[in-house]
Amino acid sequence: MIKVAICDDIPEMTSQVEDLLTKYDSSLFHCDVFLTSEKLMRSLASTDYDFFILDIELPEHSGIDIAKLIRKSNYNVPIIFLTSYSQYMPEVFEVQTFDYIIKPISPNTLFPVLDKVVKYLNLDDNHFSFTFNRISYNLKLNNIIFFEKRRRQVIIHTLTGNLIANMATTTILNKLDNSFVQVHNSFIINPRYVQEIGNNFVILTFSDQSQEIPISRKFKHSARDKIITQLRNEI
């Protein structure tokens, strides 16, 4: 079940959102409804939510304030804002908003966003599992930057450091979902970390570091195609 926090000071609005979530899929979501920002902010300390639907215009603390608090502990959880105006607000960008919906809310406006959230949450939760030297590893795909093949071994570059395993390229690719892209016989990358693409190289950035990875002619077109497809999944 996907745990959703809904926050709006108008009870009719929260009920409408709840109804639409049930209409989208009656068994997929577990909703917690908050009519004040304070209640939700207090609840954040004790409960982990999979995504948030927040009204921007709340009486005391705005939806943006709540989002800022959420981002302090979780950078990736999707936040969807409800707003009455389609005006640009720089803060909405600053808190890494997943999407926003302009009121009045309807299946036409909410369901496509829910499609994306569900897709995103599935992507976000996938893991890469393997055993090496009798130790089992279960790495979150999002934390893997790239795989580097060196003969029989594979070096797994992650956000927290490098790991080594014995694995064939086909085995790695089978264990991964479509979100990873092979750019070279020896390299499989996570498009999320792409910072620059040249004619025959790609630069990945992570934790203030950069790494240049070669793109071979064999994978050039398919790699570019897959990278843009994966980036599209994040919007």
Place this chain on the structure above:
Amino acid sequence: MIVDVVIRLSSFIIYVFLLNFFFLDGSIDLKIQLKTIVFVCILMIIIALNTSLVPESVEPVINIIVTVGLIVTIAKHHNIPAKEAIFLTIIFLAIDFICETLSVSLFESLLSPQFGPTSFLFKIMTTGITMIVEILLIIGAKLIFFKNKSYYQSLTIPALLTLSSIPIISVMILFSFLLSKLNINIQNNYFELFVVLGILYMNICILYLYNNLTSHLRKINQITLQNNALKAERKYITEIKKTQKTIQSIRHDLKNRFLVILGLLDQNDIDSAKEYLNKTLDSVSTHQVMYSEDPVLNYILNEKSKIAKRNHTQFNIKVFVSHNIEIENDIFAILIGNLIDNSLEAVARLSAGKRRSISLVIKQLHKNLLIDISNYYDPKEVITRKSRQYDGLGTNNVKTIVNDYHGIYKQWTEGATYHVDIALFNVARD
């Protein structure tokens, strides 16, 4: 010998008038200075002496010097700036040589070999043909390229050196050709070296011209883009003023509208109240929407939204960009504008009754930017569109910009939906 002198002097005098006509721009005082007359007379004496007393091998060189002297004198008389005068002198010399070579070649092909270069007929005919061609060329050049031209200091030294390259080489080649026709020996080795160096110089000049021309074109392009951006911003400011007025009037009107709704609800006329509310919502949503901090982008999106609305097309726009995006806003505008235009055109071609919808998402993902646009289209069009000659011009512009930014462009179809995705990398500041 006297005949030679008469022929040379008469052609010289015609040339003086011809040059005077060329440099005349209508604004010069027609009064001829005494200094100029004296100098022209001295040149005439030199011509006479050169034709009658100087050895044949030196004669052409002195002729060139006299011609240069004459052109410079007349140019100075007409207050032509120095660099322009130098350039035109070289051009006139080249024209002289072209005319002389042409007349010698014509004479030889028509009457040779009965008459050699020393014969009376040769001299009369070649001088005559030279003068006729020269008159035609100079009058033609004046009427076509220099009509109403006032000479001002516009040439730079590199431009002068570059522009003079081809005439100088022409002069050298034609001079040697003429000398050989007149059976005058020249130092062949030196001459060949001169020609090769001259050709090298000419090619370097062409490269210089190419470089200058491209940078000039780039500047023009840049200025055009800036002008367009400026126009868009001006229009945007006008729109903002209009919007402000609309907001003021809406605020003023709001109280009255609430009273109307209250009245309708008092009478339990829910349907009329709903209808009235919907109308009010419509009028509120017609003002300009701020999608981003970029005024040009906002303006384009608003304008395209209006077009979509006029065409009964649902246009969903979502923009998630910070002010850190480093793409020049005119480039960004071209990119987005072209993409939307293509979608609007495709949707407009849909037959009546089909759903018309466009969705645009511009999202910044850290330092990268992703633009995703999709629209309904008629899948049958894929076949017929191949014949459309001008189709895809906007797409080419988009692809060029994406390439310039080392981005990725992808277009594909999914059922009756046409998608274009663009990814631009590292386009935002920290």
